Amino acid sequence: MQRTPGTPVKLLAIVCLAAPLHAGAQVSNPFEGDARAIRAGERLYANRCAACHGADGKGATGPDVTMLWLEGTNDEHVFQTVREGVDGAVMPPSFAPDEELWAMVAYLRDISTVPPFDPAGGDAGSGREIFAANCAQCHRVNGDGGTLGPDLSNIAAVRSREALIGSIRDPSETVEAGYRTVTLVAADGERIEGVVKGEDAFSIQVVDTDARLQGYLKANLRRFVHEDESLMPRFGRLRLSERELDDLLAFLGTLREDASADR
Amino acid sequence: MSMRKTLVLVSGLLLTTTVAGALFAQSDPSDSVPGDPSDPGVSYADILRGFDDPSSWLTYSGDFSGRRHSPLTQINRENVNRLAPAWTFQTGTLTRGRGFETTPLLYDGVLYVTGSNNFAWALDARTGRPFWTYQRDLPDNLTYGRVAPVNRGFGMLGNRLFMVTLDAHLLAFDRRTGNVLWDVVLADYEIGHAATLAPLVIDDKVVVGISGGEYPTRGFIDAYDPATGDLVWRFYTIPDWGEPGSETWPNEEAAMQGGGGTWMTGSYDPELDLLYWGTGNPNPDYYGASRLGDNLYTASIVAVEGATGELKWHYQFTPHDIHDWDSNHVPVQAELMIDGEERKVVMVANRNGFFYVLDRRDGELLLAEPFTDTTWAREIGADGRPIVLNNDGSGGCLPDQWGGTNFMPPTYDPALELFFVNARETCSSYVPFEPEYVRGEATTGGVVWTDRDVEYGALRAIDVMTGERLWEFRYPSATMAGVMSTAAGLVFAGDHQGNFMAFDGATGENLWYYPTGSRIWGAAAMTYILDGRQFVVIPSGTTLVAFALPRYEFASPAGGR
Structure with a gap:
């Protein structure tokens, strides 16, 4: 760790x-x-x-x-x-x-404020590896990682352990504004998936799965659909065992201390 | 109260026209007396003529009817897609949490504009460049005026402008200098009052209302002498104890602090000499147990005689409101053929989600249909009262405390017989509790839980004969922007994302839009023609933006009306 x-x-x-x-x-x-x-x-x-x-x-x-x-x-x-x-x-x-x-x-x-994570159980070192393999493509921690999903550097300070488990097991249950999924079909038939950063009656601003920031005029799209499902996959027990989940949470729990030390 | 007037020395002053130079020459702070005998300014007859002269805009809604429907047709369905910004005026002010809610007045090529925090300006209507700037020196301990630091415009008569203030005063200005001529107190701002509306000038009276219904206050409508500032009459929206209507309150104490603000400009029928004015929520907003009863005349429309201030009739939209659903809307007048008879009506799209048509002579309810999808009530009973299905949101979504629409002006096109309103579809529930009174603090008495994920806004066209929704144009979120229409069959609307848009009123087709860059909040457009060129002006964020067709677009330099 x-x-x-x-x-x-x-x-x-x-x-x-x-x-x-x-x-x-x-x-x-x-x-x-x-x-x-x-x-x-x-x-x-x-x-x-x-x-x-x-x-x-x-x-x-x-x-x-x-x-x-x-x-x-x-x-x-x-x-x-x-x-x-x-x-x-x-x-x-x-x-x-x-x-x-x-x-x-x-x-x-x-x-x-949320109560500190229960330190019992979980290997934060193993959790870091799980994070790097499964999460870092979309999530950043202390400057490293992807930008499609929320930055998780402070996540343990603002979300309870229970809320984080919910977000990992069933990410579509609650999706924060700014990370909601949209599917666009351009006039030439190209299909684009991403998250909505802004929208008005005439245009939509999207970060796509390649992390490209791009605005689209709705009139130029063949269609666009606000999806109920998050772009984040569900991490059920087959994909992430209870032990692996504990390890991941232990790693995320360490970020609370790291983040506060950085302030 | 000290006053501060700032003369803004425009950069490039030397390049301005001699007319502008002359106006500057009159801007000597010592010149506090209207001095130019050659121009008597605006007469009451001018205001009565309303839109007959579309090179002026002399009262908040453009005329007394409240329709906000201009006869100008230079900008029309064929060319509106070429509308472009002509000028922008940056106020440099703040209006945190609220909007730039004003409607400018126009007289003799000059726009008279009020802003948030009681700024005001006289602007060249052709270029947006200022002649003078005024800012009131406001006290530090404002109450409601601090929460909603807004103003909706001037009233005007002769060479005088009238503006209310966040510390609940009414001021008269010399329009040529921005100098204050008189200053009268409307109410005690320290207990919660403020004043934000555009004064309505009728025959020899300046009519104003008051804000503060979130505090233990008692609303009123006042009429003042334009020359002296003397009070001519006052109508309290909550009757004196023992008077008719007071029996709808449990006790005198609850009544005398029962709210009923009058903070939105009404409309006026000069033939009937009746003012139509909306009244605000009862106080406390959400906690009704301390004020059992209908709470007259809150959440109502009142028809008050212009000469005397006496109540002629009233209609209560939301008896015993517990949702902060003020009825402070612009009452819109029309003449409709109903069952073969021409009826003089007044129409209101209410915060409670219903569209109402009333006979404006006696208040008879002619039509009431929901224009939103609320589950609060779906019909009004034979007794004129809503059949309430769900009063707290536990049985499905209710409109939030901002309502199914709000004070932002609607518009009415008499040729199409369509009423246009920006509707708000929101999802809230209400949890009341008994508030504690602290002087100068709001006593809302509850919590409103709102699911912001499911809200949207929509410009809706309502058939005034049936209440039927003819078409709608949706926005991603609920808007607080107003609407204006023109005889070209156009409807101009704003939204919360800052788009200023033009629609075909008959079909709802969007014909043009311009992203202004900041939300349009509480304001509707106004329009005028100068030098043969039609301008459309909209406040957005804290700027004022004027649009016009490119100069080569319009045919006749003299006409185009």
Whole structure:
């Protein structure tokens, strides 16, 4: 297993970036991890924030707020942003009591992080080889691999083990926007498979299975079909045994640490 | 409140015409009094004539009918595919999360344009180049005005322009300088109010409405004296306690903070002296347990006398709404032959997914048919109330909180007897909970779960006699863009991907499109003719884009109407 050492220099850099601009010790959330506060925060979020940031925090007219901690923020910074609003943007300041804001921060942090993988079982070294043989053609990890599928460098920090198993065993169950399959038939009969990166009423922007970025005018196509199936093959038990799956997950689990060390 | 007016010194000023130079000469900040006696400006009679003079556009919808249907035919089905950008005006502003929702007014070759964050401009309608720029110095603690920093346009009378603000004021400007002539407070912005609509100027009155239905507020329509800014009358959309309609609220407290905003410009029948105005959602948006009852006059259309502000009739589209389905739409007037009798009607495609035709003299419901595929209700009962099948989304998809359409203007072509609207097909369910009140915070009271994977938008043509959907043109996602039609049989529409498009109104065939590069949100096109050349103008992103045929395309330098 190859692991990036958690060098003190890098860790120091993370702390500096994440720290608030003003001097002094970072203020911690008095309700961090408190289940009741998280429930209260969920309601407050739904009432005051969901209209712009989406009921699930994944963004609507406002940005996704579930990636904040992954991107290196901290509780105090989120608290201050909610308190003061965002200058030059539509996000207003809040006049609510501190306790309510901390409860919202606790909720946001709860939905923004996933528990670490269970370290039990799985050989990460073997998993790396399985990844190289089966996944790297389409998926990148720390700069290496294909570009057709999502970059998995941070995947263990944003997806639970159960969600990853689901995506490996049955990739068509949930396909993220930007990776949905389309089949095009050009005027000359050429058949093109790829994933949709953009679409409007008149055109479609596709990355095909050769990783070629290309836009097409719908009027020039013989037909185009949005497929329900992901381009990623199903990795059932015959293709990937339970043990191999454990190994692969163990490898993906190491990326969580590697990714955080790189920040 | 301090005001700041910025004169924009256009690069290349020395090359501009003497007319433009003269306008600049009048832009002395000390000149706050309308000074040119030779041009009295826009009269009420001019506004009444509406589209009779298509070299002007003097009120939000182009005329009082709300149809947004221009008589211009220079751009037609045969040549529209050669339409090309004539100029672009970059506002340099932000409108994060929302759109550039304005309809410019046009008078004497000058476009008067409002923008987000209470910017405003006077532009050369031939080139898009500015004469003056205004920006209001807004307070830091805006409430709804911070969430939706938009504005939908000026009203105009004489040499005055009227604009509402995000801190809930109404301003009058000298159109020649951009100087503020008077400034009156509509409501307290700190409790949740804001103002975003285009004022509607009727005979000697400036009529405006208010935003803030997501907060504990009480909506109203106001009429002001254009000369002085004095309040002439106020109509509250929620009646005083004890007055008719108040019995549809459980108690006075719930009623007096029950929302019912009036944030979209209405239409006006000068013969009947009736204003038709949509009212917004009851507050809290999704939590109905604290406001049991129909909650009049929220989610309704009200017909209010222009002279007095008295309520003549009302019709409630969504009794006891729990979906944030404001009824703030442009009410569209028409004269229809129904059973051998000409009826004066007003038409609304509502956020609840139904298309309605009402007699505009007395509010009698003549037709109500769904124009979207919602499962909320599929018919309106004999009592005029929807037969609700599924009120929370548990029995299938409901329209999301943005509705089956929204405030973006629809259009009506009387020759085709077709109503054109951008419909939104979305899939949501609603989970309410009791909100807690914090001053200055929204009290929506619930969560809306929306499946964005199944949504789409569509321009739809509705037969106003039957409510039948004649044709549709689909977009990949639900749009918030408006629609305009012309006597050439064209329909101009926008979408969320930023395409500005022209359609054959009779068939739905797409004849032309132009990718503007940013979503068209809350705005519809306007059109005018200058020097014999027809322009079509659409706000997109934070730019204003004008289209016209290449100069060699149009035949007569004097005509082409």
